[in-house]
Amino acid sequence: MAPPTDSSSSSASPRFSPEEVTVVFFLGGPGSGKGTQSANLVRDYGFSHLSAGDLLRAEQLREGSQYGQMIKTYITEGKIVPMEVTVNLLSNAMREILDNHPPAPGTKARFLIDGFPRKLDQAVFFEQTVCPSELVLFLDCPEDVMEARLLKRGETSGRDDDNAESIRKRFRTFVETSMPVVDDFEKKDKVVNVKATGRVEDVYALVKEGIEARGLHAR
Ligand SMILES: Nc1ncnc2c1ncn2[C@@H]1O[C@H](COP(=O)(O)OP(=O)(O)OP(=O)(O)O)[C@@H](O)[C@H]1O
Numbered sequence: 001m002a003p004p005t006d007s008s009s010s011s012a013s014p015r016f017s018p019e020e021v022t023v024v025f026f027l028g029g030p031g032s033g034k035g036t037q038s039a040n041l042v043r044d045y046g047f048s049h050l051s052a053g054d055l056l057r058a059e060q061l062r063e064g065s066q067y068g069q070m071i072k073t074y075i076t077e078g079k080i081v082p083m084e085v086t087v088n089l090l091s092n093a094m095r096e097i098l099d100n101h102p103p104a105p106g107t108k109a110r111f112l113i114d115g116f117p118r119k120l121d122q123a124v125f126f127e128q129t130v131c132p133s134e135l136v137l138f139l140d141c142p143e144d145v146m147e148a149r150l151l152k153r154g155e156t157s158g159r160d161d162d163n164a165e166s167i168r169k170r171f172r173t174f175v176e177t178s179m180p181v182v183d184d185f186e187k188k189d190k191v192v193n194v195k196a197t198g199r200v201e202d203v204y205a206l207v208k209e210g211i212e213a214r215g216l217h218a219r
């Protein structure tokens with residue numbers, strides 16, 4: 001992985017300005033459907049989708065990565081990888097997308113950041129050093145529904161953490177560490193809260209309604 005850029009210093013200004021990019025954080029418990037709904041949002045709203053979990057899994061597998069074993073352990077235990085690693089991966093992925101696919105003149109690039117921030121310090125660090133977020137989309141789903149979805153996904157996903165024991169740990173981390181992030185953004189009136197128990201297309205209809213009400217329109 002490239003070494004941290006200047007933006008990793010908390011005294012630096014953000015690497016990207018909100019005039020240049022729109023960042024939407026996409027949160028929800030494990031198995032709430034973030035990845036599934038992200039595909040719809042990419043298709044209709046012109047987002048670039050960045051999944052923090054996918055970036056970490058790719059880094060884990062990258063030959064020569066100094067973080068590979070550490071990431072594997074954190075993921076299997078359902079714990080949150082130290083934020084500098086994740087924020088650096090996200091920030092570098094954003095730079096690469098902007099360089100390779102610059103937005104059309106007069107438009108801002110849109111980034112849907114899936115499964116991040118999972119911890120309050122990550123949220124603060126990202127917004128200070130990478131870019132402030134515009135909105136937080138939150139999929140609200142009970143654990144029994146998420147557990148059934150994840151166990152089913154685990155039959156084919158090959159993921160180290162789609163098993164009963166890791167799922168239980170991920171749920172605990174979500175409640176104890178990630179829900180406070182959602183609560184904090186709620187206080188700032190930045191959260192679009194969507195009930196995610198219905199069929200994929202019904203959840204997507206609610207997602208669209210919620211973000212359109214906040215002024216984010218299809219493109
Ligand atoms: N509304 C839905 N109804 C039924 N199954 C769903 C629904 N949404 C997603 N799924 C299925 O549930 C599983 C988990 O969905 P998905 O991978 O989108 O969740 P996620 O929130 O991204 O999970 P994680 O955070 O663990 O990566 C997938 O197998 C997906 O096909």
Ligand SMILES: O=c1ccn([C@@H]2O[C@H](COP(=O)(O)O)[C@@H](O)[C@H]2O)c(=O)[nH]1
Pocket residue numbers: 030051052053054056074075076077078079080081082086114115116117118161170
């Ligand atoms: O910001 C993040 C996001 C994810 N992780 C770790 O990855 C796994 C899997 O994440 P998914 O979003 O479900 O793909 C998660 O349980 C964490 O261990 C992280 O550390 N930081």
